Amino acid sequence: MRSFQRHLAEFKSRGVQVAAVSVDSEEVNRGHSKKMGYTFPLLSDADAKVIRRYDVLHRGAGPNGADIARPAEFYVDRAGTVKWVKLTENIAVRARPEQALSAIDAAARSQ
Numbered sequence: 001m002r003s004f005q006r007h008l009a010e011f012k013s014r015g016v017q018v019a020a021v022s023v024d025s026e027e028v029n030r031g032h033s034k035k036m037g038y039t040f041p042l043l044s045d046a047d048a049k050v051i052r053r054y055d056v057l058h059r060g061a062g063p064n065g066a067d068i069a070r071p072a073e074f075y076v077d078r079a080g081t082v083k084w085v086k087l088t089e090n091i092a093v094r095a096r097p098e099q100a101l102s103a104i105d106a107a108a109r110s111q
Contacts, residue, residue: 005038007097014104016075021045023068045069056087075103083107 004011004018011018018040022029029042051057051069062068073095075084084103086095 001038001042002036003094003097004100005036005040007101008040010097010101011104014101014108016104017041019043021050021069023048023051023062023066058089073100075100075107077107 001020004020008018020038020040020042021044022042023045024032025046026044029044032038033042045051048057048067048069054072054074056070056072057067058070059067061070071088071091071094073084073086074082077083084100084107086099088094
């Protein structure tokens with residue numbers, strides 16, 4: 001998420017709002033955002049409704065066997081259509097902002 005923060009201006013220049021979703025509480029997310037300097041929304045999905053809807057729930061993979069979200073990045077257009085997805089089972093492997101920006105540019109060209 002730090003790399004997405006560093007590239008935030010590039011997303012904004014394309015009219016894209018970066019947001020993150022986690023199963024953590026609003027309080028935990030607020031503290032994490034402050035500590036890390038995130039200026040994009042870090043949303044709480046404590047009951048995992050959205051996480052389940054996007055099929056990225058990783059059952060029992062968190063501390064003490066808690067459910068967490070699988071690492072995933074999505075580009076969802078204004079109509080709510082998922083245009084690009086990067087999923088992984090490995091928490092250390094994430095999409096790079098450049099990959100997301102390339103996918104956003106490709107989606108714009110295809111319209």
